[in-house]
Amino acid sequence: MSVFSLILALVLPCLAEGVPKEAKEPLHKESAVIPEMARLAKVFAGDWNTVEIVQHGSPVPNGEGRRGIVHARLTGGGTALVSEGHSVGIVGGDLQWLITIWWDPHTNFYRFLTCFRTPTDAGCELRGTARWNGDTFVNDYEEVINGKRIKAQDVWTDITPNSHTLTESRDVGNGVMKPYVVSHNTRQ
Numbered sequence: 001m002s003v004f005s006l007i008l009a010l011v012l013p014c015l016a017e018g019v020p021k022e023a024k025e026p027l028h029k030e031s032a033v034i035p036e037m038a039r040l041a042k043v044f045a046g047d048w049n050t051v052e053i054v055q056h057g058s059p060v061p062n063g064e065g066r067r068g069i070v071h072a073r074l075t076g077g078g079t080a081l082v083s084e085g086h087s088v089g090i091v092g093g094d095l096q097w098l099i100t101i102w103w104d105p106h107t108n109f110y111r112f113l114t115c116f117r118t119p120t121d122a123g124c125e126l127r128g129t130a131r132w133n134g135d136t137f138v139n140d141y142e143e144v145i146n147g148k149r150i151k152a153q154d155v156w157t158d159i160t161p162n163s164h165t166l167t168e169s170r171d172v173g174n175g176v177m178k179p180y181v182v183s184h185n186t187r188q
Contacts, residue, residue, distance in 0.1 A: 033078035036103040036110070040081050041074045043137070043159055047188040048072070050085065054182040055092050066092040070185065079103075094119055101130070112139055128152075135159055143170065153177060162187040 033041065052065040068087025075082050080102040088094050098115040109129035116123065128141025137156040142149050151171040158165045163186045169177035 033074065034103060037074065037078055037081065039132070040101060040103075040110070040137075041078075043156075043164065044072045044081060044083065045074060046072060048185045049188055050087055050183050050185045052087065052089065052092060052181055052183045054179050056180065060089075060091050064091045065089050066095060068095070069188075076102075098124075104129075110139070112141070130154075145170075151175075151177075152180075 048070040066087035066089035070085035072083040083099040086096045096117040100113040112127040114127040130139035139154040143152045166183045168181040170180050172178045
């Protein structure tokens with residue numbers, strides 16, 4: 001018997017016995033998910049079609065916004081919601097993204113990590129803090145645009161089991177928020 005075979009014969013049974021029962025079961029059973037993540041998953045988990053109807057602060061003619069798909073799911077034992085998407089359009093071009101949202105019990109806010117890729121740019125960043133404001137989900141953050149730091153906000157409204165609207169707004173001065181991108185999402 002080789003040394004490798006001997007190690008496998010001795011270690012594998014120990015490993016099988018040493019794995020707690022709960023680790024063998026699904027990691028994100030509904031009862032195990034913290035309430036803040038369960039609420040988020042109830043609204044956003046699943047497969048979605050997305051249509052952007054406004055871009056860069058100006059209305060987009062019908063048929064010229066981005067259209068795409070989004071897949072969102074709980075991961076990490078129910079500790080994070082991961083959303084992956086891809087949309088394409090004549091006006092907006094090609095956009096791919098990965099967004100991870102988790103609950104921070106120390107601050108009582110959700111945290112965001114966003115990664116975007118366009119034909120000319122790619123990168124990831126921590127992107128603000130979010131909270132529920134009644135039935136609306138709000139993420140406040142800052143963006144650097146043309147070398148200037150401005151306030152921005154993503155707001156999810158009109159939330160139903162089969163749809164929601166995401167509006168990204170930017171501060172255009174004196175605290176006035178102007179829609180930059182509006183996306184309507186419908187469950188597949």
